[in-house]
Amino acid sequence: MVGIGFRREFAEELIAGELIRPDFIEFAPENWMHIGGHWKKLLHQAVEKYPVLCHGLSLSIGSPEPLDQEFLRHVKSFLDEYQIQLYSEHISYSKCDNAHMYDLLPVPFRMDAVRHISSRIQQVQDFMERPLVMEIVSYYTPVAAEMSEVDFICEIVRQSGCQLLLDVNNVYVNAFNHQYDAKEFISQLPLDKVGYIHMAGHEKVLPDLIIDTHGEAIIDPVYDLFEWTIQRLKPVPVLLERDLNIPQLPALQGELNRLKSICNKHWSISHALVGGNI
Amino acid sequence: MHLSAETYNIQQAFSRYCLTGKNRRITGVQPDRLSWYREMVFNILTEALEAAFPIAYANLPQRKWDSMTQDFCSHHACKSYQLWKMPLEFYTYAVEHSWDEKYDIPYLNDLLSFEWAELELYNMEDLPTPAFVPQGNWLHDVILLNPEYRLLAFKYPVQKETTRRKLLQQVGAWFVLLYRIPVTGQVQFVELSPWLAFVAEQLYAGITLSDILEYAPQLNITVTDTLASDTITFLREMQTRQLVLGFQP
Numbered sequence: 001m002v003g004i005g006f007r008r009e010f011a012e013e014l015i016a017g018e019l020i021r022p023d024f025i026e027f028a029p030e031n032w033m034h035i036g037g038h039w040k041k042l043l044h045q046a047v048e049k050y051p052v053l054c055h056g057l058s059l060s061i062g063s064p065e066p067l068d069q070e071f072l073r074h075v076k077s078f079l080d081e082y083q084i085q086l087y088s089e090h091i092s093y094s095k096c097d098n099a100h101m102y103d104l105l106p107v108p109f110r111m112d113a114v115r116h117i118s119s120r121i122q123q124v125q126d127f128m129e130r131p132l133v134m135e136i137v138s139y140y141t142p143v144a145a146e147m148s149e150v151d152f153i154c155e156i157v158r159q160s161g162c163q164l165l166l167d168v169n170n171v172y173v174n175a176f177n178h179q180y181d182a183k184e185f186i187s188q189l190p191l192d193k194v195g196y197i198h199m200a201g202h203e204k205v206l207p208d209l210i211i212d213t214h215g216e217a218i219i220d221p222v223y224d225l226f227e228w229t230i231q232r233l234k235p236v237p238v239l240l241e242r243d244l245n246i247p248q249l250p251a252l253q254g255e256l257n258r259l260k261s262i263c264n265k266h267w268s269i270s271h272a273l274v275g276g277n278i
Numbered sequence: 279m280h281l282s283a284e285t286y287n288i289q290q291a292f293s294r295y296c297l298t299g300k301n302r303r304i305t306g307v308q309p310d311r312l313s314w315y316r317e318m319v320f321n322i323l324t325e326a327l328e329a330a331f332p333i334a335y336a337n338l339p340q341r342k343w344d345s346m347t348q349d350f351c352s353h354h355a356c357k358s359y360q361l362w363k364m365p366l367e368f369y370t371y372a373v374e375h376s377w378d379e380k381y382d383i384p385y386l387n388d389l390l391s392f393e394w395a396e397l398e399l400y401n402m403e404d405l406p407t408p409a410f411v412p413q414g415n416w417l418h419d420v421i422l423l424n425p426e427y428r429l430l431a432f433k434y435p436v437q438k439e440t441t442r443r444k445l446l447q448q449v450g451a452w453f454v455l456l457y458r459i460p461v462t463g464q465v466q467f468v469e470l471s472p473w474l475a476f477v478a479e480q481l482y483a484g485i486t487l488s489d490i491l492e493y494a495p496q497l498n499i500t501v502t503d504t505l506a507s508d509t510i511t512f513l514r515e516m517q518t519r520q521l522v523l524g525f526q527p
Contacts, residue, residue: 030360037426038463058359064279064286071359083393096293099355100324105292105315108285108306115280140314144288144306155482177311211314 002260003053006046008039010249015045019249022256024051026239029078029087052259053086053113053196053237054079055165058100061120062093064105076128086237088133088165088196089124089255091117091156106139109152118159125162132196135165138173138202138212149174150188163195166233168226169218173202173210182225191232198261199226200241215244218255227262235267296320298352323351323364330365331393334386337440342381346372362401369394385434385445392436392454395428399458399465402426407460407523414525416510417488421481422523426458429478437467457521462505468521477509487513 003024006014013019025046032043046052058071059207079087092104107113136153147155157164166276167190175182201216230238240255281289291304295312296319303308322349335343346368356364369390372378378386397512405425414421424464432452440505453475456467470478476497480490487509494501516522 006464014506031362033360034403036351036402036463037400039401040404041463062289064281064289066279068359093289093293095359097355098357099293099297100357100359100364101293101296101319102326102356102361103296103315103319105289105296108288110282110285112280112282112285119280141308141311142306143292183338208309209314 002238002256009246011042015049020253024053026053027055028057029075033074033078047082052082052084054084056089059089060093060095060116061089063095065098067120072127074198085089087130088135090135090137092137104137106143108143109149114155118156121160121162131163133163133165134212135167136170138170140177150185154190157190157193164193165196166194167198168229169200169202169222170212172222172225173212176210184228194233194236196236197238198241213244214241228253231266322352327362327368328509329366330397333393333440334389366394385436388432389436395430395463397458399428399456410524411525411527412524418486420484420486422526422527424457424521424523425466425480428456430454437469441445459520474512
């Protein structure tokens with residue numbers, strides 16, 4: 001199944017399903033909780049038309065301060081209301097000193113951070129009564145690292161029991177920015193724990209720096225990495241993220257088609273009897 | 279908590295830099311790359327504020343607006359986990375820090391209040407609509423109004439003027455009622471006289487128009503022969519514009 005992020009810019013077209021027709025949609029609970037009026041109506045129409053996955057923004061699993069219990073209650077209630085089974089978030093932090101920054105900051109790759117995050121993931125999973133699927137985020141500088149990124153990720157998965165959201169574009173971006181081999185990185189991940197894939201475009205802003213903008217089309221090397229990756233995975237939902245510079249919708253549908261064609265090529269053969277995750 | 283004090287301090291320094299742009303030296307971080315985070319965090323906050331307060335952003339002097347956003351981002355800890363609600367904190371911060379005086383923009387609080395009310399009404403959760411019948415006695419029945427509304431009082435007519443000179447010339451008592459159209463979800467507003475603002479407030483409290491009219495002399499309202507009929511004419515008009523729903527059954 002190949003889905004797309006549900007965005008207000010093309011919400012009505014998604015509901016109409018003529019110019020673009022994904023297999024499922026994904027949205028951030030934070031953008032839709034406690035909303036009424038026009039957007040609530042559209043949200044209901046979208047949920048009636050498509051299966052939905054949720055991808056959170058404000059959990060801030062890597063924050064030093066305690067988890068926001070009120071926030072968790074609201075998210076759980078929202079997920080229950082819309083019967084959403086897959087809830088994913090980011091291995092990062094977006095809040096510190098009780099100040100939200102609304103962006104994903106990199107957590108130091110350190111063992112104490114592993115223990116801190118793993119413990120919090122378990123708390124959230126227990127409270128939500130759902131597995132958490134945690135995304136490997138793009139980052140532009142390491143922060144006082146004491147271990148490798150891949151060891152950091154693997155240890156969090158091992159200690160917390162969470163699933164992984166493998167954002168293939170993020171791995172490509174990180175590999176470029178930090179000069180490592182993307183395939184080698186992916187090979188070292190616990191690929192049996194991957195429950196969800198994200199794909200997106202990015203922007204090269206300096207000769208040695210790519211920013212993960214979600215504002216461009218996916219480039220061929222990222223498609224290639226995606227194709228290489230999915231041959232090593234069981235079938236999972238794949239999401240196209242497009243947040244900025246929204247193109248004509250047939251262009252987005254073209255990207256969905258290309259992703260689906262790659263999935264069908266590899267997953268329909270080797271996993272004919274394996275059902276999807278939604 | 280499993281985090282060491284050192285890791286905690288590093289995360290704290292990183293996030294503080296993102297919010298303030300100050301103290302760029304952080305252990306184990308590439309300074310040139312760090313500045314991208316500052317830019318991204320600051321852009322998210324300022325773009326959300328520009329979208330929430332388009333009239334203020336378009337009409338206030340740029341250097342004042344930039345100073346305000348810089349001050350807010352650097353010194354205020356945003357509490358809302360929903361980005362769309364963050365502009366309320368900006369408005370509150372402006373009031374608490376007397377920005378109207380500091381930046382010599384006497385109408386600033388009114389303007390931010392007006393723009394926030396519009397955004398809040400547009401997004402807010404649906405409120406139950408009371409049962410009503412479309413026809414009744416305007417004087418003696420309980421008139422039911424659209425429950426999704428904000429009644430605001432301003433010193434400056436920010437609902438209709440944007441230039442400083444015109445706003446300052448018209449200092450006075452202005453009343454605006456914003457409400458959300460049930461079917462479309464669009465927000466409308468209507469400018470009210472002090473009397474009609476009082477009427478609206480009392481109608482929302484469930485008082486009948488005849489009882490409100492009796493109170494008019496105590497408000498120094500001149501009770502003319504046409505006050506009741508003019509008020510009813512206004513309410514009829516508001517029924518066509520979906521502010522007045524109808525009458526309590």
